[in-house]
Amino acid sequence: MTNFFNEMYDGGKVREPYARLENWTRAMPAELRQMKQAEAEALFRRIGITFAVYGEGGDPDRLIPFDMFPRVFTQFEWRKLERGIKQRARALNAFLLDVYGRGEIVRAGKIPARLVYQNEAFERAVTGFTPPRGIYSHIVGIDLVRTGPDEFFVLEDNCRTPSGVSYMLENREIMMRMFPALFRENRIEPVDGYADALRRTLASVAPAKCDRDPTIAILTPGHFNSAYYEHSFLADLMGVELVEGADLFVEGGFVWMRTTEGPKKLDVIYRRIDDSFLDPLCFRPDSMLGVPGLMDVYRSGGVTITSAPGAGVADDKAIYTFVPDMIRFYLGEEPLLQNVPTWQCGKEEDKKYVLSHLPELVVKEVHGSGGYGMLVGPKATKDQIEHFRLKIEEDPGNYIAQPTLALSTTPTFVEEGIAPRHVDLRPYCLVGEKIELVPGGLTRVALTEGSLVVNSSQGGGVKDTWVLAE
Amino acid sequence: MILTVNHVTTYQYDAPMRSAVQSLRLFPSRFDGQRIINWDVAVDGGVKGGSFRDGAGDRVEGWSLRGPVSEVTVVVTGQVETTDMAGVLRGHRETVSPFAYLRETTATWIDDGLETLAQEAVLGAEDGLDRAHRLSRAVAEAIAYKPGVTHAHTTAAEALALGEGVCQDHAHALIACARAVELPARYVSGYLFARDDGEPHEAAHAWAEIWVQGIGWIGFDAANQCCPDGRYIRLGSGFDARDAAPIKGIALGTGEESLDVTVALESVQQ
Numbered sequence: 001m002t003n004f005f006n007e008m009y010d011g012g013k014v015r016e017p018y019a020r021l022e023n024w025t026r027a028m029p030a031e032l033r034q035m036k037q038a039e040a041e042a043l044f045r046r047i048g049i050t051f052a053v054y055g056e057g058g059d060p061d062r063l064i065p066f067d068m069f070p071r072v073f074t075q076f077e078w079r080k081l082e083r084g085i086k087q088r089a090r091a092l093n094a095f096l097l098d099v100y101g102r103g104e105i106v107r108a109g110k111i112p113a114r115l116v117y118q119n120e121a122f123e124r125a126v127t128g129f130t131p132p133r134g135i136y137s138h139i140v141g142i143d144l145v146r147t148g149p150d151e152f153f154v155l156e157d158n159c160r161t162p163s164g165v166s167y168m169l170e171n172r173e174i175m176m177r178m179f180p181a182l183f184r185e186n187r188i189e190p191v192d193g194y195a196d197a198l199r200r201t202l203a204s205v206a207p208a209k210c211d212r213d214p215t216i217a218i219l220t221p222g223h224f225n226s227a228y229y230e231h232s233f234l235a236d237l238m239g240v241e242l243v244e245g246a247d248l249f250v251e252g253g254f255v256w257m258r259t260t261e262g263p264k265k266l267d268v269i270y271r272r273i274d275d276s277f278l279d280p281l282c283f284r285p286d287s288m289l290g291v292p293g294l295m296d297v298y299r300s301g302g303v304t305i306t307s308a309p310g311a312g313v314a315d316d317k318a319i320y321t322f323v324p325d326m327i328r329f330y331l332g333e334e335p336l337l338q339n340v341p342t343w344q345c346g347k348e349e350d351k352k353y354v355l356s357h358l359p360e361l362v363v364k365e366v367h368g369s370g371g372y373g374m375l376v377g378p379k380a381t382k383d384q385i386e387h388f389r390l391k392i393e394e395d396p397g398n399y400i401a402q403p404t405l406a407l408s409t410t411p412t413f414v415e416e417g418i419a420p421r422h423v424d425l426r427p428y429c430l431v432g433e434k435i436e437l438v439p440g441g442l443t444r445v446a447l448t449e450g451s452l453v454v455n456s457s458q459g460g461g462v463k464d465t466w467v468l469a470e
Numbered sequence: 471m472i473l474t475v476n477h478v479t480t481y482q483y484d485a486p487m488r489s490a491v492q493s494l495r496l497f498p499s500r501f502d503g504q505r506i507i508n509w510d511v512a513v514d515g516g517v518k519g520g521s522f523r524d525g526a527g528d529r530v531e532g533w534s535l536r537g538p539v540s541e542v543t544v545v546v547t548g549q550v551e552t553t554d555m556a557g558v559l560r561g562h563r564e565t566v567s568p569f570a571y572l573r574e575t576t577a578t579w580i581d582d583g584l585e586t587l588a589q590e591a592v593l594g595a596e597d598g599l600d601r602a603h604r605l606s607r608a609v610a611e612a613i614a615y616k617p618g619v620t621h622a623h624t625t626a627a628e629a630l631a632l633g634e635g636v637c638q639d640h641a642h643a644l645i646a647c648a649r650a651v652e653l654p655a656r657y658v659s660g661y662l663f664a665r666d667d668g669e670p671h672e673a674a675h676a677w678a679e680i681w682v683q684g685i686g687w688i689g690f691d692a693a694n695q696c697c698p699d700g701r702y703i704r705l706g707s708g709f710d711a712r713d714a715a716p717i718k719g720i721a722l723g724t725g726e727e728s729l730d731v732t733v734a735l736e737s738v739q740q
Contacts, residue, residue, distance in 0.1 A: 100525070103567055117569040124573075124709070127525025128565035250491060251534045253520035281493045281718045292720045293491035293519065296532030300520025 005148045005408040006420055007071070017072040017468055018411075020186050024179075025069070025411070025418060033068075033413060036178055040066050043174050065461035066171065068178070071410050071423060071443040075189075078467040081144070081152060081427070082437050084337035087327060089140040089429040092159055092314045094330035096136035100127050100310060105329055111322045119319070120367075121312030123275060125282050129299045132205040133433065136308040137315075138270075139198070140429040141165075144337070146408040153340045153405060155424065157323065159315040160307050161272050164442045165428050166230040169194060169237075171464040172440070187469040189439035194428070195237035198270075201432030202238075205304050206267045209254075214267035217241040217257060219248075221273045221289050231272050245273075250293035255303045268304045275309045317366045317400055318344065340405060346397035354401040355392065358385045361401040363392070376452060378404050407452050410463070412445055422446045424454050425465065439467035471553075471700040472507070472738040473663050477546035477674070479717055480730045486538030487723030492516070495659075495706035496546050496716050497529040501562035503555035504704065509548030516542070527564035528706035537723070544717060549738070550703050557689040557697025559679065559704075568681040571654035577710040578646045581627035587612055588647035598682040601651060605680070606690040609644045615693055622711070637676045638711050640692040644678040645710065654681040657714040658689060661703040663735045673735035676714075679707065703735075 008018040028036075044063055073081070098104050099116050106113045116122060141162025143155040172191050176183050199216065206214035220231040222244050235242035247258050248266065256263040271278065277287040282295035297303050313319065321342050324335040343350035343361075354361060363375040375388040392399050409420035427441035443463040444454035454460040477496070496511050498504050511531065519532030535542060574580070580588075591608035595601040616634040624632075626646040629639035641657050648655035655678055662675035677691035677698060689698035698704065708714030721727065 101565060106567070106569075113567065113569040114572075117567050118572055122570065124525065124566055124570050127567075127570070129522070129525065249489065249534070250519060250532065251536070252517050253532065280720055281491065285712070285720075292722075293493065293532050293534060296493050296522075296530060297520050299524065299530070300522040300532070302520050 004406050004420070004422070005146060005151075007146070007408050007410045007423075008420075017074045017077070017466075021070070021072065021411075024182060024185075030417075036068060037413065039178060040068060040174055043177070044170070047170065064167070064456045065447060066174070067412050067421075067445055067447070067461050067463045068175070069411050069413055069418065070175065070464045070466050071425075071445075072466045072468065074468050075470045078189075078439055080150075080336070082439075084152070084335075085140075085142050085427055085429050085437055086435045087331065087333060087336050088142055088154065088157065088323065089137070089431050089435060091323065091327040091330050092140060092157060093135055093137055093431055095326045096159070096308070096311055096314050097130070097134045098330070099313060100129070100136075105326065108329065110325050110329055111319070115316075115318050115322075116313060119313050119316055121275075121310070121316055123310035123313075125295060126299065126308065126310045131308045132207055132304050135205055135431050136311040138201055138205060138306040138431050140431060141426050142337075142429065144425045144427070145340075145405055146423075146425070147406050148408075152337055154323070154337050155340060156317065156320060157315040158426075159311045160274070162426065162428065163227045163230055163272075164426060165194065166233045167462050168428070168438075168440055168442045168465065169233075171442075171462060175464045186466070189467040189469050191438045191440040194438045195234065197430050197436045197438060198234065199238040199240070201430040201434075201436065202268045202270055202306060204433035205306065207301050207304050209301055210267040215240075215257070215264060216268045216270065217243045217266055219243055219245065219269050219271040219273060219290075221277065225272075227272065234270075240270075245288065245290045248291045248294075250291060250297050253297060253300055253302045255291065255294060255297050266303060268306065270306050275312065278305070278309060317364065318346075340402045343401045345392050345399040345401065350401075351392065351396050354399075355389060358389060360404060362404050363388055363399055363401045366398050366400060374453075376404065379450075379452070404452070407446075410443075410445070412447065412461075412463075414447070414449075419449070421449070422452050422454065423463070440465045471663075472549060472551050473661070473701075473703060474549050474736050474738055475546060475661060475673075475703065476732075476734040477661070478732050479544040481542040481719070481721070482728045482730070483540050483721060483723065483725035484728075485723065485725035486540045487721040487725050488537040488539075489723075490516075490535040490537075490539045490542050490719060490721040492533045492542070492544070492717060492719035494531045494533060494544065494717055495528050495714070496544070497531075497705065498548070498550050499527060499559075499562060499704040499706070501555075501704070502560040503553045503558075503698075503700075505551040505553075507549035507551055509550070510546070512545050514541075514543040514545070515539075525565040526707055527562050530706075539721060539723075540725075542719070542721070552700040552703065554699040556699070558685060559687040559689065562687070568654040568687075571656045571681065571709065572649055572652070573709060574649070575710045575713070577623075577625050577642050577712065578649065579625060579627060580646045580650050581630075583630045584627055584643065584646045585650050587630065587643075588650035591647065592651050598653065599685065599688070602648065602653060602680040602682055602688060602690060605647045605651070605653075606644055606678075606692045607695070609640055609647060609692040610695045613640055613643055613692075615640075637691070637693040641676050641678040642710060644680070644690060644692045648678070648680045655679065656687075656707045657710050658704055658707045659711075659714045659716050660698075660705045661733060661735050662691075662694075663701040663703075663737055674731065674733045675702070676711065677702075
């Protein structure tokens with residue numbers, strides 16, 4: 001595992017996207033760097049962006065380390081990624097439309113019925129209902145890793161409510177504030193169009209019953225939620241209301257928002273709460289986070305919920321394996337982005353292979369997230385491996401395994417200066433009337449030397465992600 | 471058979487509530503065994519909301535009431551002409567895949583008792599239909615009809631352990647047993663006309679449907695050891711009693727709720 005692709009250095013040569021950054025780092029003395037790092041931290045603290053990315057839990061007031069060394073893509077590299085991401089977002093949405101309709105992909109024998117219909121994320125309550133434009137997942141977060149100049153792999157898809165986009169925007173904001181010269185020297189594609197694009201996307205899926213400029217709101221579980229900052233940040237940027245379930249009620253087939261000027265009809269809800277909490281009459285009866293009666297309004301076409309309830313069935317780790325088949329089935333195209341080869345421990349043959357190759361594999365729980373409950377074979381002790389062997393044998397269906405990928409590295413500021421650290425990438429693809437992707441995303445970096453785990457709960461940080469203009 | 475329904479549900483609150491919302495599944499299913507002559511659902515003082523037919527073929531209607539609410543009364547009146555289909559749900563349009571009904575819920579969780587009951591019942595069965603009939607019989611024999619020993623939240627496993635229960639328990643147990651042998655099954659709520667003299671009587675009822683390859687959904691009423699016929703009116707279905715409830719409602723406030731239900735069913739002489 002010594003041959004990692006370094007995104008800046010090709011041997012002794014600096015790769016094209018990073019050409020101008022060499023001088024920048026050379027010209028920065030250690031004291032200045034420390035000063036800037038402290039400044040960045042103070043800025044992050046001041047704006048209050050301290051939440052855990054991707055619902056990882058942990059200390060909600062802990063600041064996620066920000067690394068000032070940007071991650072850079074050329075326009076050419078990005079275009080290729082963009083095509084692959086959009087293709088995937090289209091296929092995932094086609095899949096959702098299908099499995100809540102006739103289920104052609106299951107009938108055709110491409111995906112086992114069990115994986116779809118017995119999936120916890122499959123919502124029987126929305127079968128037969130077609131949301132506006134047939135779109136279920138309006139914000140698709142696709143987690144990517146790179147292993148070579150042209151080799152990208154999709155780690156997972158996030159079709160529900162992918163978080164972290166506020167980091168993409170704030171990282172850029174802070175970099176521009178601290179290093180204005182850098183942004184004059186490099187022609188970098190802006191990411192600040194995201195809020196407008198998101199607003200456009202949401203407005204474009206307003207229900208047919210809406211005959212005016214749609215009213216949009218973000219539905220948050222509340223300020224105790226770890227991503228609350230992001231909810232209010234996005235509401236602010238888009239100029240829409242941030243509401244909690246208690247601010248809304250249903251009447252006459254519509255959803256209404258209580259305002260000081262009386263009730264206001266709501267057309268599109270960008271919800272940042274899980275399906276099970278949306279409506280106690282349809283899902284968990286004990287939940288007070290949502291709006292009673294919301295699902296009846298939704299299913300009768302009075303309001304649009306984004307992402308659509310039930311969208312989660314497309315981003316399950318067991319369904320992930322089939323995304324390349326979805327692309328071929330619905331789009332008649334070959335996948336532009338590759339999946340990481342995955343063994344399903346639920347299959348006898350796969351389990352056998354996994355159990356005899358544990359030291360070289362990464363093992364994950366099917367429903368796990370945040371890097372918890374995960375075994376990184378090459379980094380694990382004998383005890384940890386034996387522990388996982390028992391867990392897999394006990395409940396094989398709950399585990400998948402993948403080869404340990406040689407994640408690319410980018411230069412990162414560390415105590416001793418600059419050193420390569422492993423990174424991943426989450427771009428945010430918007431699906432509405434158009435499919436849009438702002439040029440950038442969230443780069444997470446494993447700050448610990450040699451670590452391949454980029455999760456913030458396990459010592460990960462974030463970086464500004466650049467796409468160079470032509 | 472022509473059946474006349476008069477179904478009144480009243481929720482009372484000892485302190486006025488801020489508001490109330492309901493989701494009703496109180497409309498007779500559309501299939502070859504049922505023809506609606508007339509049907510009306512109304513919530514006293516309520517505002518009618520969205521109405522739609524869901525993927526399982528059930529018509530759902532939302533209602534809301536602005537506070538203060540001290541009483542909610544749901545009145546269902548109507549007439550349905552039924553035909554004995556020997557339990558077969560023919561001509562019913564739905565999009566949900568039968569495989570979705572292999573899912574476990576708290577009420578239909580399969581414990582060792584249900585697993586054993588199911589496996590022993592289907593020993594030597596010829597086909598899916600035969601298995602379904604055997605399961606229904608086994609459940610009827612294992613759980614004696616006795617009101618008052620179980621409650622709304624009793625699970626299939628608990629009812630089997632008790633050996634007693636009501637139609638809800640029979641339906642839950644049958645669903646669990648069917649799933650134990652990989653047969654999709656679901657809960658059905660409706661009405662049953664159960665008097666020979668044609669007089670009005672209490673008639674809210676529930677049974678199970680099992681999906682049999684080659685035939686489709688078939689109703690099994692283990693509580694009465696039969697398949698639904700002309701005496702049954704089918705309303706809606708779900709994974710279990712909670713999911714298939716004809717009335718789902720919530721009232722916001724601090725008042726305590728009390729419930730009163732009367733369902734009168736009578737047959738019209740033709």
